[in-house]
Amino acid sequence: MRHVLARGLRAVARRLLPPPRRDLRAQIVHADARASTFFQAIEYVNFEAVEGDILECGVFGGLSLSLLAHGATFDPKGMTRRIVGVDTFTGLPPSEESHARWEAGDCASIHGWHPLHKPGTPVTADLTRALFAECRLEPPVLYEGRFDAVFPRIVPDPHRAIALLHVDCDLYESTRDVLEGVAPALQDGTLILFDDWFHYKGHPGRGEARAFHEFLAAHPEWQAVHWRSYATFCNAFILVRR
Numbered sequence: 001m002r003h004v005l006a007r008g009l010r011a012v013a014r015r016l017l018p019p020p021r022r023d024l025r026a027q028i029v030h031a032d033a034r035a036s037t038f039f040q041a042i043e044y045v046n047f048e049a050v051e052g053d054i055l056e057c058g059v060f061g062g063l064s065l066s067l068l069a070h071g072a073t074f075d076p077k078g079m080t081r082r083i084v085g086v087d088t089f090t091g092l093p094p095s096e097e098s099h100a101r102w103e104a105g106d107c108a109s110i111h112g113w114h115p116l117h118k119p120g121t122p123v124t125a126d127l128t129r130a131l132f133a134e135c136r137l138e139p140p141v142l143y144e145g146r147f148d149a150v151f152p153r154i155v156p157d158p159h160r161a162i163a164l165l166h167v168d169c170d171l172y173e174s175t176r177d178v179l180e181g182v183a184p185a186l187q188d189g190t191l192i193l194f195d196d197w198f199h200y201k202g203h204p205g206r207g208e209a210r211a212f213h214e215f216l217a218a219h220p221e222w223q224a225v226h227w228r229s230y231a232t233f234c235n236a237f238i239l240v241r242r
């Protein structure tokens, strides 16, 4: 009788409680070839005691931001960092450079694998907040808007320092606006991860690579030291103050 009662209570509890999501983080790590680099990037800025926040420019459905937050959770050096994301959440703006696959408006709705949402679901900041909640991660700091409009409002106050910058906005113009926008918060040792470095068939005068080369030419106080290339299209640099 006791067993029957216990089974009944468990069945009721299963219906009332949200389904367990303990394996969600593991699924996201498993699905993303960038995960180990994100974790090691955080280990790097922690070990080198580079001050500041972890900032992602180009959040989309929140998967990479959740990985960065996941990595930060296991900080062995105990540095406290905010997890910050900036996006219009309306997809790619137009660009003067054409790419073989991208079009203005891409990324306005979910495409590809997402653990919570079907392809075609409109992207909003709340999707990322929900993903963090399901992953049992602290809520991220999210800013909604174009980079050139958002950064003058948030840098250097409240974001005075950036330790790790994940640039995942695909386009030359967007990357240019990110780099100029975050310039006052860059640190000696800031690690910059470019998600789309080798797109445009690796052309150094297009896309994110073009924007970074122009930024370095305009800011001779910064030298870029190559850290690593990773996954399919990505490349990373450490900023060193001359």
Ligand SMILES: C[S@@+](CC[C@H](N)C(=O)[O-])C[C@H]1O[C@@H](n2cnc3c(N)ncnc32)[C@H](O)[C@@H]1O
Pocket: 057, 058, 059, 060, 061, 062, 063, 064, 065, 086, 087, 088, 089, 090, 091, 092, 093, 107, 145, 146, 147, 148, 168, 169, 170, 171, 173, 174, 177
């Ligand atoms: C490829 S998605 C980001 C993917 C995400 N980091 C991930 O790995 O799951 C690119 C994002 O950049 C955003 N974006 C591009 N240019 C932007 C701009 N100028 N201002 C704000 N957001 C922009 C788009 O809205 C889009 O969500």
